[in-house]
Amino acid sequence: MKWVKMIEIKNLTKKYNENIILDNLSLIIKDGEAVGVLGANGAGKTTLVEIISGVTEPTEGKILFYDKDNKIEKNIQEKIGVQFQSGNWPFNTKGTDFLNLFIGKKWKKDEYVNKLIEIFEVKEIIVKRLSDCSGGEQQRFNSMLSIIKKPSVLILDELITGLDLKMQIKLINFFDNLRKKEKITLIIISHIPEEIEQICNRIIVLDKGKIYMDKKIKEIKKEYSSVRSFLELFFEGKLQ
Numbered sequence: 001m002k003w004v005k006m007i008e009i010k011n012l013t014k015k016y017n018e019n020i021i022l023d024n025l026s027l028i029i030k031d032g033e034a035v036g037v038l039g040a041n042g043a044g045k046t047t048l049v050e051i052i053s054g055v056t057e058p059t060e061g062k063i064l065f066y067d068k069d070n071k072i073e074k075n076i077q078e079k080i081g082v083q084f085q086s087g088n089w090p091f092n093t094k095g096t097d098f099l100n101l102f103i104g105k106k107w108k109k110d111e112y113v114n115k116l117i118e119i120f121e122v123k124e125i126i127v128k129r130l131s132d133c134s135g136g137e138q139q140r141f142n143s144m145l146s147i148i149k150k151p152s153v154l155i156l157d158e159l160i161t162g163l164d165l166k167m168q169i170k171l172i173n174f175f176d177n178l179r180k181k182e183k184i185t186l187i188i189i190s191h192i193p194e195e196i197e198q199i200c201n202r203i204i205v206l207d208k209g210k211i212y213m214d215k216k217i218k219e220i221k222k223e224y225s226s227v228r229s230f231l232e233l234f235f236e237g238k239l240q
């Protein structure tokens, strides 16, 4: 089957003052791929996905979606769903306020939204002030919001960090099935190799703002038996 180039990153550099966070990075993500982005704290993972989603401007370089510049085609970014690590909710905001805003009052009768509320177990959470919710509860709500508009590219930043094991298993399976059924393109940042191994078919390892490795999960497993063993060698500095 012929593959389609979905996201193309060309010579991307991001600097904060004189600090180079992303260093002349180029990358192509194909339609329907599930890419895991790994690397140490501060490697530039969140900055990279913030730039892809349009939250942050690059210092240099370009992001193209289906060969179109995202600066010109702003509506392309509406097809991107993002779940970032945490939300800064305005005081007093409830989950239901966000649902009213995103979907309109009709969300109560929307079958898809109600199914998501059930899967993410947020029925009791959305009626509380988000600032009063626990970290894990906010995380569940954030993840649910990321797919509420049925995006064609979904970015998950540390999806399961801070969730209890039951929820971790449930959400990994949910996103894995969603990707297979809906054929969405997934970009997942995680420090949990098993999450990446189950959902993704490719990994990108960032090291100090550069791509250290870009490989198919199949090849990683063949060479190192698992993503965890590969990462252990990487972080111990035992890879060439």
Ligand SMILES: Nc1ncnc2c1ncn2[C@@H]1O[C@H](COP(=O)(O)OP(=O)(O)OP(=O)(O)O)[C@@H](O)[C@H]1O
Binding pocket: 016, 021, 039, 040, 041, 042, 043, 044, 045, 046, 047, 048
């Ligand atoms: N708004 C900002 N201003 C200045 N420096 C920033 C800003 N945002 C990020 N950085 C810096 O950029 C670097 C990369 O941050 P980023 O959040 O992309 O890393 P990460 O790989 O996602 O890390 P983690 O695994 O800890 O989440 C860090 O050194 C961070 O301090």
